[in-house]
Amino acid sequence: MTRSAPSSPKDPVKRRGAPVVERVLEVALEALAERGFQGLSVPEVAERAGLNKTSVYRRWPTKEALVAAALESALGHAAPLPDTGSLYEDLVVFAHTAVAFVTAPLGRAVMRTLLADADNPEVRAIADEMLAAQRSGPRVIFRRAQERGELDANADVTMALTVVAGAILHRSLIEQKSVSKDFIQRLVSLVVRGLGPAPKP
Amino acid sequence: MTRSAPSSPKDPVKRRGAPVVERVLEVALEALAERGFQGLSVPEVAERAGLNKTSVYRRWPTKEALVAAALESALGHAAPLPDTGSLYEDLVVFAHTAVAFVTAPLGRAVMRTLLADADNPEVRAIADEMLAAQRSGPRVIFRRAQERGELDANADVTMALTVVAGAILHRSLIEQKSVSKDFIQRLVSLVVRGLGPAPKP
Amino acid sequence: MTRSAPSSPKDPVKRRGAPVVERVLEVALEALAERGFQGLSVPEVAERAGLNKTSVYRRWPTKEALVAAALESALGHAAPLPDTGSLYEDLVVFAHTAVAFVTAPLGRAVMRTLLADADNPEVRAIADEMLAAQRSGPRVIFRRAQERGELDANADVTMALTVVAGAILHRSLIEQKSVSKDFIQRLVSLVVRGLGPAPKP
Amino acid sequence: MTRSAPSSPKDPVKRRGAPVVERVLEVALEALAERGFQGLSVPEVAERAGLNKTSVYRRWPTKEALVAAALESALGHAAPLPDTGSLYEDLVVFAHTAVAFVTAPLGRAVMRTLLADADNPEVRAIADEMLAAQRSGPRVIFRRAQERGELDANADVTMALTVVAGAILHRSLIEQKSVSKDFIQRLVSLVVRGLGPAPKP
DNA sequence: ACTTAACCGAGACGGTACGTCTGGTCTTTCG
DNA sequence: CGAAAGACCAGACGTACCGTCTCGGTTAAGT
Numbered sequence: 001m002t003r004s005a006p007s008s009p010k011d012p013v014k015r016r017g018a019p020v021v022e023r024v025l026e027v028a029l030e031a032l033a034e035r036g037f038q039g040l041s042v043p044e045v046a047e048r049a050g051l052n053k054t055s056v057y058r059r060w061p062t063k064e065a066l067v068a069a070a071l072e073s074a075l076g077h078a079a080p081l082p083d084t085g086s087l088y089e090d091l092v093v094f095a096h097t098a099v100a101f102v103t104a105p106l107g108r109a110v111m112r113t114l115l116a117d118a119d120n121p122e123v124r125a126i127a128d129e130m131l132a133a134q135r136s137g138p139r140v141i142f143r144r145a146q147e148r149g150e151l152d153a154n155a156d157v158t159m160a161l162t163v164v165a166g167a168i169l170h171r172s173l174i175e176q177k178s179v180s181k182d183f184i185q186r187l188v189s190l191v192v193r194g195l196g197p198a199p200k201p
Numbered sequence: 202m203t204r205s206a207p208s209s210p211k212d213p214v215k216r217r218g219a220p221v222v223e224r225v226l227e228v229a230l231e232a233l234a235e236r237g238f239q240g241l242s243v244p245e246v247a248e249r250a251g252l253n254k255t256s257v258y259r260r261w262p263t264k265e266a267l268v269a270a271a272l273e274s275a276l277g278h279a280a281p282l283p284d285t286g287s288l289y290e291d292l293v294v295f296a297h298t299a300v301a302f303v304t305a306p307l308g309r310a311v312m313r314t315l316l317a318d319a320d321n322p323e324v325r326a327i328a329d330e331m332l333a334a335q336r337s338g339p340r341v342i343f344r345r346a347q348e349r350g351e352l353d354a355n356a357d358v359t360m361a362l363t364v365v366a367g368a369i370l371h372r373s374l375i376e377q378k379s380v381s382k383d384f385i386q387r388l389v390s391l392v393v394r395g396l397g398p399a400p401k402p
Numbered sequence: 403m404t405r406s407a408p409s410s411p412k413d414p415v416k417r418r419g420a421p422v423v424e425r426v427l428e429v430a431l432e433a434l435a436e437r438g439f440q441g442l443s444v445p446e447v448a449e450r451a452g453l454n455k456t457s458v459y460r461r462w463p464t465k466e467a468l469v470a471a472a473l474e475s476a477l478g479h480a481a482p483l484p485d486t487g488s489l490y491e492d493l494v495v496f497a498h499t500a501v502a503f504v505t506a507p508l509g510r511a512v513m514r515t516l517l518a519d520a521d522n523p524e525v526r527a528i529a530d531e532m533l534a535a536q537r538s539g540p541r542v543i544f545r546r547a548q549e550r551g552e553l554d555a556n557a558d559v560t561m562a563l564t565v566v567a568g569a570i571l572h573r574s575l576i577e578q579k580s581v582s583k584d585f586i587q588r589l590v591s592l593v594v595r596g597l598g599p600a601p602k603p
Numbered sequence: 604m605t606r607s608a609p610s611s612p613k614d615p616v617k618r619r620g621a622p623v624v625e626r627v628l629e630v631a632l633e634a635l636a637e638r639g640f641q642g643l644s645v646p647e648v649a650e651r652a653g654l655n656k657t658s659v660y661r662r663w664p665t666k667e668a669l670v671a672a673a674l675e676s677a678l679g680h681a682a683p684l685p686d687t688g689s690l691y692e693d694l695v696v697f698a699h700t701a702v703a704f705v706t707a708p709l710g711r712a713v714m715r716t717l718l719a720d721a722d723n724p725e726v727r728a729i730a731d732e733m734l735a736a737q738r739s740g741p742r743v744i745f746r747r748a749q750e751r752g753e754l755d756a757n758a759d760v761t762m763a764l765t766v767v768a769g770a771i772l773h774r775s776l777i778e779q780k781s782v783s784k785d786f787i788q789r790l791v792s793l794v795v796r797g798l799g800p801a802p803k804p
Numbered sequence: 805a806c807t808t809a810a811c812c813g814a815g816a817c818g819g820t821a822c823g824t825c826t827g828g829t830c831t832t833t834c835g
Numbered sequence: 836c837g838a839a840a841g842a843c844c845a846g847a848c849g850t851a852c853c854g855t856c857t858c859g860g861t862t863a864a865g866t
Binding site for chain 6: 422453454456457460
């Protein structure tokens with residue numbers, strides 16, 4: 001017996017296909033960002049990836065499966081959480097990563113899917129999961145600020161997150177203006193102030 | 202005129218002229234909200250409106266023209282601006298109208314178009330225009346607050362608007378949760394506080 | 403123009419399509435003769451007929467329906483029965499028409515269908531029907547010969563028909579040789595003699 | 604064992620495959636009879652023979668080669684010629700072998716190929732050859748009858764053969780009826796009579 | 805017994821064609 | 836004249852099948 005490669009005892013599938021899979025999913029993600037879910041066509045992805053459409057259909061029988069796989073393959077790239085010792089600084093750094101996410105193909109794809117093509121439950125579920133992952137991290141920022149005493153214990157953290165994310169979203173996708181560093185600073189300023197106690201009249 | 206038509210209990214909706222146009226544009230708006238721009242098809246609108254697709258094509262030769270007309274027909278329903286004498290109250294009222302807008306078919310259609318189907322410039326222009334109209338009003342709220350001395354003269358009004366709109370947008374479309382009265386109050390609280398001077402440490 | 407067109411009291415459908423139908427069926431018959439039933443493809447027929455494949459599919463949803471229609475449209479061209487007063491002469495004339503049938507596209511199509519593609523019952527039925535029609539006529543020839551006393555009353559008429567048809571079939575399709583006038587005469591001679599009483603030893 | 608021939612430095616063919624080859628060709632013949640030439644697919648033959656399609660393609664690169672090999676492998680099974688001393692009896696026996704041939708898979712395959720799928724010249728040539736072999740034998744029957752004086756020297760022997768073969772062909776393939784013993788007797792009777800002198804009126 | 809080389813199984817892949825579906829144009833008829 | 840009906844074209848889509856290729860694994864021969 002020629003037991004080769006003990007690390008892969010049996011790998012009947014994807015001996016030839018491994019690089020192909022990556023390429024296709026990458027292309028699918030791009031296309032998803034450009035055209036949205038319903039505008040995406042499997043033949044187009046196949047052509048862009050440089051292989052025959054039948055080969056794509058073989059692996060992912062439906063468009064949903066392809067998109068789900070593409071989204072899933074891009075999961076787990078959580079950005080490292082900032083810890084500068086200052087809520088303001090932390091939030092600025094986090095906002096930048098959020099902007100980067102929304103600007104990159106993956107983020108655009110997720111956003112388009114969430115906003116416009118949320119009909120398919122399978123895809124929707126994955127996109128939701130990605131969004132939750134995206135939101136779970138930053139909560140730590142606020143908790144640390146609370147532990148430092150920089151933030152009140154019952155500050156509306158959830159609202160702050162929604163505000164930061166929503167403002168960036170609105171700015172980049174609705175107003176279609178670039179999210180500048182200045183914008184982020186003004187946004188974070190407003191939020192940090194807003195989380196504090198009411199100003200004296 | 203076939204008013205009674207006993208042979209057909211279900212009268213074929215609106216047969217000629219002006220009422221037909223209204224019906225079609227109304228249906229087009231609904232479909233736009235449901236399917237988005239690229240998901241909308243002229244034959245489908247025709248069928249839903251109860252007339253032959255050729256009749257629709259006669260009036261609006263392209264899908265763009267139909268959508269543009271539909272959006273345009275829904276313009277000019279600017280909500281009355283609140284003037285309660287309190288920035289907080291004014292913003293709460295405004296936020297409610299914004300939520301109503303985003304919830305209604307027209308608003309959803311505009312949002313979907315802006316977010317996901319912004320490729321066509323003609324349609325995009327109209328949607329932009331609607332958005333600008335939606336934003337022009339509320340600025341008065343802040344100006345009045347500044348005149349009352351309730352708000353600093355160089356407060357970041359633009360940011361405040363973006364934050365309110367963005368948060369509502371994020372809440373309803375991304376998180377897919379209902380925008381409750383409580384949510385709005387907390388949102389406006391945060392924004393009003395954020396517009397004030399920095400809290401004392 | 404509103405001319406009610408009394409010249410066409412026919413059904414309201416196929417005003418544009420009437421000539422198209424003929425053309426398609428004609429082409430289908432040709433293709434059937436060339437490629438056989440299973441070798442025939444609807445798109446190919448459409449292209450040869452100069453119209454879009456969807457137009458063909460609209461009228462005949464399946465290949466079977468198209469072939470059935472093509473065969474049916476070619477029915478009813480029964481050749482006039484000869485009546486020369488001589489069994490030999492009658493058979494010679496009839497054999498010539500049989501040869502013409504087998505040589506023409508229609509005949510070849512029927513033969514190919516009967517011989518090679520007899521799997522589909524719908525098509526098979528039509529081809530069978532055509533064959534029966536083709537055989538019903540010639541029996542009269544023998545009956546008249548019997549009435550004239552030229553032929554014995556219990557002569558094996560069915561066998562004679564099978565022999566004439568089979569020999570022509572074998573000659574033209576199996577041996578692939580032309581069916582000459584001389585061949586026909588020798589064939590009929592043999593059959594006529596064979597129908598008579600046994601020769602004296 | 605087939606002469607292992609140690610002198611042969613290279614014996615690329617059939618070290619392991621000898622029984623496989625037989626099985627494949629046998630199956631191919633069956634499939635040819637069932638589906639005809641153009642309906643036959645190499646993968647299907649492979650599956651029916653219980654081996655992988657690549658194994659079949661390795662030996663016979665094209666469908667034509669496979670069919671040619673299948674037909675060729677079935678050659679040379681000439682039935683022994685009858686010699687009963689009576690033309691009638693000889694012909695009856697011969698007709699039975701002809702019926703057996705046409706009924707068996709091999710015969711049906713040859714017939715289908717000759718009748719319907721005669722496009723490929725290579726295959727066609729082999730089928731023609733088989734047909735010629737099938738016809739060469741029976742001529743002896745007539746020659747012996749002539750030598751016995753039972754048959755006139757210038758009787759139309761070729762026509763008689765065509766008639767017998769054609770009638771059987773027509774009966775079994777066109778009329779799709781079984782070729783009974785009675786049918787054969789009546790057929791031979793007619794032919795034998797037909798070969799004799801014209802009956803006296 | 806061990807090596808070697810032909811053979812076989814498995815399945816990914818490109819490619820072609822098919823039949824379906826839908827969108828948009830056009831002609832003809834009806835009211 | 837406008838609306839209905841629907842034939843028609845165009846093109847994309849997903850499926851099926853074919854034939855090629857490249858891997859491994861196995862079998863049969865030969866030192």
